[in-house]
Amino acid sequence: MLIKRRNFLQLMGLAALPVPTWAGQLFLKSQGEFIPLRNNVGIFTERGGTIAWLINQDGVAVVDTQFPENAKNCIDRIKEETSSPFKLLFNTHHHGDHSGGNIAFKGMVEKVIAHENSKANQERVAKDRNSEDTQLYPDTLFSDTLSQKLGNETVTLRYFGPAHTDGDAIIHFENANVVHMGDLVFNRRFPYIDKSSGASVQNWIKVLSKTRKTFDKDTIYVFGHSDNGYKITGTHEDLKAKEQFLKNLLKFVKKSKKAGKTLEQLVEQTQAIPGSPEWKGNGIQRPLGAAWEEIGG
Template sequence: MKRLNLLIALFLIHSISWSQEKEVTITIDTLTSEVYMLTGEGGNIGLYVNDTNSFMIDDQFARLSPKIKKAVASITDKPLRYLFNTHMHGDHTGGNAEFNSSTTTLIAQDNVRKDLLKRLKEKPELGSEILPEISFSEELNIFEADETIMAFHVHNAHTDSDAMIYFMKNNVLHMGDTYFSERYPYMDLKNGGSLNGYIDAIKRALMLIDDKTIIIPGHGRSSNKLELIAYVDMLETIKENILKAIASGDTLEEVEKNSSISSKYDNNFGTGFISPERMRTIFYTSLKNDF
């Protein structure tokens, strides 16, 4: 576990250092006539716009807020009525205070608020605007014009605070970090994440969507049901390979070095921040924790 925590710490340090050095461009993808995906740095942003107001999902880092606001302004001049956090990590909540206002309501799952309260106690200078004004345990529905927006909690997946948001009429699902398109996922084991919960979360999404659903992942390009099915198949195959290794008495170090466990998928999914070795470490540790 100490080794895993060190790897996670190094990963976060590298990510922050790298992100502070490079110039960030906010890219806009039009998914439907009302829903957009904004990509920059950190978690993908979802934006829904109707005739009277707008609804945003996640807000990346505070220092990017001016660029994100400029990108949003190029799409709509409608006021931001709701801001939603898919989970507690800083690359999805870092801009909360920049977007939250007297006319914007911040919404998140209960555990997001609990984590942000801890963050605020450690750094009071962040301001109370980082906190959700509305939190929910399991499900929440918002009715906007002719659109129904469904938010629902998925347990112990990427973290213990993950929620997905589905736009029923537009048929768009924002999965937050319960889906890393075209790359291996990251499960924050220290904050309630788990491999089994991650797989269960994806299966729940698959029960909701259809072949025409557009998926906004937490990271990576937009996706669809067919690709999500292939993704969960990949996770389950690697899980079974690691369970066999555990049953054979293999240690964490042996699994980490055993490339055959995931070699079938490494070229397609192992080129992001989560390398094949790091992925096998996280999967092994999560499965051992479940014993």
């Protein structure tokens, strides 16, 4: 590998350059995957929640931003495709792996758009963590629905109530018929359920059901995260499976509580939620704990 690199540098007539940063960059190149989905809409995955992009003659729109260094890689990658200006930035919700890279778009986009609760959550968490100077907050907020036009595409945001947090936007690229679900779907992976930001398992089930009724069978859904071997995009069926997982979770925790178990015992003894064995990975304590808190008593 080293020999190859030296040969390459010599070949390029660059062997005499001060090597460290330049050569380093060769190998630190973005690991992000840039994947077109339909029309001019696609996704970028590197680290953190999936980014969606729209590129057309009038401009570029982006949904979610991962972390600052990944956002920068995504911006660079999009610039390889187009010279259109960056215009709109949307956040599905406030979590740092979705909005942490907003700062990379500072001064670059005309609007940063999110649900009103998402902005409030982002501000609260940033104040708590003393990280306000690294945030770019939304400046355009909505409560129920909001539409933005960009060239021949219309992007519509909807809010169906608390679920993963109390500020989850469902973002629809109407002509491409692609919907970014944010963290409303962790595809076959134990979800984080952010009770400190107003999450609700019971309402999450309703949100997914309403989503399936709102969009048609041709819709491509983009998910915030997926477990190894599972796709980061999907269909109605994946939403239905997630809905079923949440139903099974509530049922199981209710039953265990009734049987006199403690949360500690439940976490220790549970490998999978009965009825939803596909959901796995680390962190079963997160859904168990959230459901436990919600059921109360």
